[in-house]
Amino acid sequence: MTTARIKLPPKLIPVFSGLARYRGARGGRGSAKTRSFALMTAVRAYMFAEAGVSGVILCGREYMNSLEDSSMEEVKQAIRSEPWLDAYFDIGDKYIRTKNKRVAYAFAGLRHNLDSIKSKARILIAWIDEAENVSETAYIKLLPTVRENGSEVWITWNPEKDGSPTDQRFVKNPPPGSKIVELNYTDNPWFPDVLEQERLSDRDRLDDQTYAWIWDGAYRENSDAQILAGKYRVAEFSFEDAFDGPYFGLDWGFSQDPTAGVRCGIYDQRLYIEHEAGKVGLENDDIASFMIARLPGIELHVVRADSARPETISHVKSKGKNGQRANLPRIEGVEKWKGSVEDGIAHLRSYKEIIIHPRCKKTLHEARTYSYKVDRMTGDVLTDIVDANNHYIDATRYALGPLIKRSGALGLMLPKRLQGKK
Structure with a gap:
């Protein structure tokens, strides 16, 4: 018996493993999601035909005025990339089918051809590409x-609107029996150099929200609810002698949240976030060694942490019995007060800019998604803060704790030698 091998991004292997009614991937450009799903439709068509099952692989998009607007070319290229599939299929200008004629492809636009779709005999798989607009x-x-028994629905899309029908159905309220992942260029082992150059160019010339939509699978809309909207950007930099700092902060994790740490500094009334480190399920005994390995110099400086866990601070500060454990000897809890979170946000927004190094991917994700609550009925942005996407942001607030003023004196407290610099 001959075994065929195909290449998939590792993140998609569990998506196509086992039983599922819905399989899908959402994300930005260069992730290989469209080509991978096109290839897997052909693999499944082969499996159906070999098992004696007849039917249709339906490839749909919201708008399709002609075959040129369809996924046909993607499917053809995917089949031709595998010699054993290429030999199994009959490919014409306007059709794709197995040579034994058991399985054929059909292409349709959902907006105007839904009634004709109902007449498609035995739809085995319906793959909806560019599903954001469905x-x-x-x-x-x-x-x-x-x-049909065992039939499946596949969905691939680049998110654009928070709350779109596709977003509501398959992200916010995923149905039972669904296997859907986020897939971006960082998940593609074969991400080509030509796209890497284009990505770097976009990172330098586009605003972060547009860049994140194109490459990182973020929603396109720049909501007024985003707390740090317009205040941050991504750029490579080196920590210079002229910087104040480094400042270190830690936010303790829980069962589902990461223990998160950052290293940052200040120069010219700008906040620079240089390194991050975080992990879910990090044991207290391992916190110090984990952070020391990822946040340069943390063991030599004052580290400010969430004061809600004094027992954890004491544990991380201690070397343990006979000095058997790495420790952070200068760690201390930050002062908190009613409204300290809001005062910390005001402090972060009072910088000219917050520059995030591109290696700090989780901090960047939180900068994009940390937000105020929005009234469900009116869409009004409220003053309450959503308690999510804030672990690295909180660590940053803790790192800057002594610089944050209480309400009534909001503003940026900078080291004296930086005040007045332009």
Whole structure:
């Protein structure tokens, strides 16, 4: 018996393993999600045909005026990339089918061809590409037509609007039996150099929100609810002698949250976040050694941490019995007061800029997503802060604790030698 091997991004292997009604991937450019799903439709068509199952692989998009607007070319290229698949399929200008004619591809636009889709015999797989723009009406009509035993619905898309029908169905409220992942260029082992150069160019010339939408699978909209909107950017830098700092902060994790740490500094009324470190499920005994390995110089400086866990601070500060454990001898809890979170946010926003090094990916993610609550009915931005996407942000606030003023005197407290610099 001959075994065929195919290449998939590792993150997609569990998506295509085992039983599932829904399989999908969302994310930015260069992730190989479209090509991978196109390839897997051909693999499944081969498996169906070899098992004696007849039917249709339906490839749909919201808008499709002609085959040129469809996924047909992606499927053809995917089949031709594997000699054993290329030999198994009959490919014409306007059709793709197995040579034994058991399985054929159909291509349709969901907006205008939903009624004709209902007549497609035995839909085995419905793959919806560019699914961000698919309407709720289309889903309501499409899904019941994919009704064969063992039939599946596949979805691939680049997120754009928070709360789109696709987002609501498959991210916020994923149905039972779904296997859907976020897939970005960092998950693609074969990400080409030509796209890497384009990505770096976009990082330098585009605003971060647009860059994040194109490459990191973030929502495109720049909401007024985003706490740090317009205050941060991504740039490579080196920590210079002229910088104040380094300042170190730690936020303690819980069962689902990471213990998060940052190293940052200040220069010319700008905050520079240079290194981050974090892990979910980090044991107290391992915190010091973990941070020492990832935040340069942390063991030599004052480290400011969440004061809500004094027992953890004491543990991390101690070397343990007979000095058997790495420690952070100068760690201390930060002062807190009613409104200290809001005062910390005011402090962060009072910098000219917050520059985040590109290696600090989780800090950058939080800068994009840390937000105020939004009224569900009116859409109004509220003053309450969403308690999420804030672990590295909190660590940054703790690192800067002595510089943060209480309410009534909000503003930026900088070291004297920086005050007045332009």
